[in-house]
Amino acid sequence: MMAKMVSLTIDGKHVEVPEGTLVVNAAKKVGVDIPVFCYHPKMEPVGMCRMCLVEIGRPMIDRATGQPLREEDGSLKIQFGPKLETACTTPVSEGMVVLGATEKAKAGREDNLEFLQTSHPLDCLICDKGGECPLQNLTMGFGPGESRYLYDEKKHLAKHVPLGELIYLDRERCIQCGRCVRFQDLIAADPVIGFSQRGRSLQIVTYSEPGFDSYWSGNTTDICPVGALTTTDFRFRARPWELRAAASICNHCPVGCNLTLNVRREAVSGGKWVVKRVMPRQNEAVNEIWICDKGRLGYHFGRQNAERLKKPLVRKNGELQSATWEEALELVAERFQGVGSGLITLASGRLSNEDLFNLGKLTQSLGGRSLLYTSMAGGDLTTQIGFAPGTNFADMGKESAILVVGSDLEEEAPLWWLRVRQAAKRGATLIVLNARNTKLDRDAHYSLRFPFGMAAAAVLALVNALSPKRPELPESIQELARSNELKGAAKAFAEAKDAVILFGSDGMGLAETQALAQACANLLLTTDHFGRPNNGLLGVWPRANDQGAWELGWQPSMNLPADLAQAQALYIVAADPVSDDPAYLNAFDGQKFVVVQDLYLSQTARLADVVFPAQSWMEREGSYTSGERRVQRYYPALQPIAALPPRVESPGTRRAPLLTGLRAELDGPQADFAIPAYLAEKLGFEGFAHASASLVFARLAAETPSFSGLTYQKLAEVHEQWPIVGRADMYYGGTAYENTQGLGAQLALAQNGASLLSWPQAADFKLPKLGGIAFPITRLYDRGATLMHSQLLHKRIGEPYIVLGEQEANRLKISQGGFVRLTFTESQQSVVVQVKVDKNLPERVVLAPRSFGLPVSGPTPVELKSAG
Template sequence: MAKEVTLTIDGQQVTVPAGTIVVDAAKKIGIDIPVFCYHPKMEPVGMCRMCLVEIGRPVHDRATGEQQFEEDGSAKLQFSDSLETACTVPVSEGMVVRGMTEKVQKGRKDILEFLLTSHPLDCPVCDKGGECPLQNITLEYGSSESRFDYDNKIHFDKNVPLGDLIYLDRERCIQCARCIRFQRDIVDDPVIEFYHRGRSTDIVTISEPGFDSYWSGNTTDICPVGALTTSDFRFGARSWELNHSASICSHCAVGCNLTYNTRREAKSGGDFVIKRVMPRQNEQVNELWICDKGRFSHHFTHSTDRLTQPLIRKDGELVPASWEEALSLVAENFKQAGEDLITLVSGRLPNEDLFNLNKLTTGVGGTASLYTHMAGGDLVAQAGMTKDNNLSTISADDAILVIGSDLEEEAPIWWLRVKQAAEKGTTLIVANPRPTKTDANADFIIRYPYGKEVATVENLASGDDNAAKAFAKAKNTLVFFDSEGTNLATSSALAQACANLLGKTGHKSGLVGVWPRANTQGAWDIGLRPGADLDTAKALYIVAADPVGDDPELSQTINAADFVVVQELFLTETAKLANVVLPAQAQTEREGSFTSGERRVQRFYMAVKPNAQCRADFDIAAQLGAKLGVDLKGRFPSLVMSMINAEISGYSDASYEEMAKVVDQWPIISREDLFYGGTSYENKQGLGIQLELQSTRETRKISGYTNGLPEGDLIAVPINLLYDHGTMLSKSDVLQSRTPEPFVSLNPKDAQRIKASDGMTISITLGPESYIVVVKLDKTVPAGVVLVPRSIGIPIHGPAAIKIHIAETALA
């Protein structure tokens, strides 16, 4: 336990751990020392000088070291002649801090006057107005008049695009360097920097394209003025006009806590629209940060391509129909199909939807299947993270293994937190066939050929090299496993190997699947499994999945079924082949819950009103159940969750009421104060529930998969990208510039052999089909391997032999 120190700040005593800096100690007792450059998640730099205070320290005899006292018995103090920065001074026993003296007040006033000499009077139009620390601190400590002549103010560009998502107003910048330090020190992505000196100091981007980072939006949160704004919110609304709806990000397995800011707009017919997305503090999950995909991808909600009414096929065409007509037709065909009904669901669906869809399908004798290329959720339920072993509790005595995953591309916040753990001393082992950004912080890097991931984990369990020894002796361990280089069978074997590794080294928990969807773990917990044979289905019910978009060859399977229903947000490639298309509500338009890859169940709330003809997936299932004699709870998601609490193992305590509970978090942010942690919102709506492990697991023998790669000159390996061509992201116009055109990555030596050059159009032959894509040369790609991003229309769900030749368009 850390040593504690007692000091006095403005007459109030406070006891804090040794090493705490003065500004943080003051906040513990509700005293706000104003800051600009300081941020509780960054190392202090003392640049802005706004936090100046008087500090007195106990006087000790130099010869004896004994503390000296005044005649009245009080401690004798020595105050510095100059003011000191409260953000850089650590507390010490007996310290006395004065933050409200005349000397301090003058110092703060002088700093503000200096900052405002050329700061524009933009408050009536500035995006930061109403939540601006400079505005608030000026009203508290500044002068009511300026001694600086307006004509002498220096004017700079006010509309500087640092990139396609972030704009800079140079006049508003106070050079606190928060944005630069965040990019450099927090996320290891130093793509912006100061340029010039003195009053000409400017923020510039040093990447191509500009501000090329997955984290750029966070700089607008922590900017203490309106210098940095997002392209989609700039001049979009005033802060006091916004409503706040708590939510959970639906784009990966992390479960980042968000707040949707909405406003009613006349141009939208008086409906509420989402104006911006802000992080919501949850120190157990995402701290104060979110990635740009989570921040900007919400635009699909208001896409004009959304389905707005049921469609049924008549005379070969999909035409509008009433809900009653569509549901009656679906129910009739599902009843006829009986046990030959297969429901295919995506892990992007909330728990309530998955539960009702599973109950509906099994209630008529059919099979519900999870649409995923990755297995192991049953093992995560038995050996996953716990309250005592997670990314918040990990320490220097512990170890983390990341295998088969490019974490920054697939779960950016997990990459960030793994990096932070490694920087604090946690042993990090990264095993991957190719380099990833996670390597930069690794203590041990293991390179294995694609196809040898299971053997690599087994070697860690039984080996005596340094990596194996470090993992075995760790007090607690976390194992992140993914699907790169695997198919469904191999990923199942990899998950089992990772669970066995934990068991053989004496660790009871810590298994984490880097799932491709937000609620894949929830689907596994509810009992859904992948691998259903769609060819056997007489009726197909496809919900929130686009198998034909991922694999055009599946169109034959879809067309072979007697009856196909697609329930979706958009008219996807699969929906175009359906007999009935049902319009669903987006996550932003209803309530529900997700179970993250850490097995934390978290609730989200409605942000905007749905189209009157769109219905929640759980409610559609309940209405179908009513026609088929299957009793399901609809209308209210809380009723469905109560059924989940009663029927799903481990979920008995995961009620909406429990999910909504909060506790105090540090740092304290986003309250009515001058201690500024950014405009990440304080979490008042719930921190979620960490599930307990379901049962004691057993080490099982691994079988049923092929160890190695298929035969072939070149082997295609599917990989995941943060900015993919998925259903929702492809409809978020703001991020289209970040989403690359379809491409594959090839080692230059392989490219030379087939006479391909960087940027050339090539043809990939997979079985009887060929696909035209652009090639990117990348020396980090293993020889003989072609990396193929998922969701670009090439149906590769695991390693596959392919042939490449130069496309005729490139030869023309």
């Protein structure tokens, strides 16, 4: 239903906005800036800072007739209140007259600014916020010329207060607007910072361990209207006005948060461009104006550090030695020729659409197999009944149902957690169906638990409650299936106008996620929730472009170790299987020809015959397809590493430095899409582009039905978004960047739903009477090769550990922080590892975080012994 429209005037401009709109936002819509500090368009108003004071008049009503009174000239008679009113807390009303530029209103602002300045230090010259500071800007605009407050009566407070090792607080600069505290409470649901004391002594504190314990902490530095909160990553590193901005996309998870990489040239780095910080870039259909701390602080792997591979390496006399591109490409082309089906190209969703397209095409031309390196299946279904174009979490509310199954969503895809939670707050029915408790349960209407190992069966139980064609249910799920809670959830899901399912890989490997995806597909098909906006299946993939890989036809092997072992040649790109599971070592027996293409000399690369150095995502162009099937471009922020000085075109303000054209002689790391194209050239294959990502994308779009019609120009299109952020008035939305380089485009769905209704295998699964089962889980702060380059996060990442239930820990006589010896029943390999205790876990369950060096790719039998 459309909201009733209300018309009013603001500083003489006529405005028509929906009923309930706040005056401050109505003003914003017609380009009138009313200054604010505490108000933020993403949060409910609190009216604390009193900065937005305006004069407000309302039509006078004749009490007898109920009709508005009129002046002699026929215009409405307007009555102004005696006091100024706060524009941020006052909703519009019909005929309202708002005056924000009168002497009285301006005096009110000046008064408030003078009050704020009595406490605020005059350290703009050394403040990280200087140059993008709302207080600085507003004081210049509205403030008094000089202070009547005696300098020596200023309150002096601590200026370097670590709220943990990621965020610093300057107590003098804080103006007590409470934006950070409210953000953490209302949006991040981590109320780990708060106000202590009162009056002028009011100050921000944290008592969490570690300090400011939240994945969202960096956002508070964006919305802080002064330089009180800064990230350790950026603090004292550069001044905002020195920075150029390059549009980018985060590649840590499948959400695809829009980023801006802030770069500058530095003498200390030999005059090169260097990334100084990562900022959120607005995309209201993806990440709004937020990013998680992993996205903000976990970019360091893409920088040009000493460990990066700079030249190709070729094994000579048993050792990897530097070689020219010509030499390395020749060698690989020669060895790949004629291998045919003996070639396996193994690549991960860390790569762009363009990279995967060229790699796949090369492999196909050679007659080999392309395999996606992933721990999660089901992409064959999301390409068909995934999110349809026009789907947006922001549009989900009372008429929607959201089922999250087999996923610890905040850990796996933080922004989706945030947006699903907000949809639930708007009234969407949220069903959380997991083996264990997660943070999302706090906001769930139905919080359902299935026995470990029974995810697919649990979804089938939902189908069973609804469908006349009832799938058979295994015994262990019967109790849940009979529960009223589950029946209620099934009914709510079926009856919702729109419904989506997010499925993840919590506790599951490839086989289990394949079954789960199949079960989810059945639920969506049974309830007719697919093929239209705000309906469909969403995979919470482990990597940024897994969905893109599936769309381009990449699929995982259901038995990768065996496949690798049998191959004659391997081309491994952006994957490091040996680090993940030592079992893969068997495949590298020295008999086969192995090529690895990566940023660093990984454990796998050390075993290769040829290593190609790749460019990081910040050094090149490309596109990712998010889990929501949105194709989004990223732009180069840095000059690639190269021995020759690059031809630099002077970049404009807030624009990326431009790439040099391709040089005749290859030098330094190359883009992942270019290297297979060079090989194709050597091999005499036609139809490969390597000169630019846009040329590759053009071919990709021409040859891939779901990408049909998409171009780089189309991906770069933008339209006006609400709230307006990132312009001169940073006090309104914060320092998140306005999106001027593209909102991306959602893919059409593949027209193929025929095979979907076959029931998945959902065999019974029971925990053993002896020993235990290790289930893989995902932690946001993992020990993967990329994140470990962000030293700042090491303390949060921590050492390898497993999680046990309280009973299990008691049985082993072990407490939090103790050590166990974990023996893998099958291989009899064992490892000593630290224990964390989660009182909600059942006995015999071991949670093993992925990437922590434990070979647990799916439910794995283990034995446990206390190791002190």
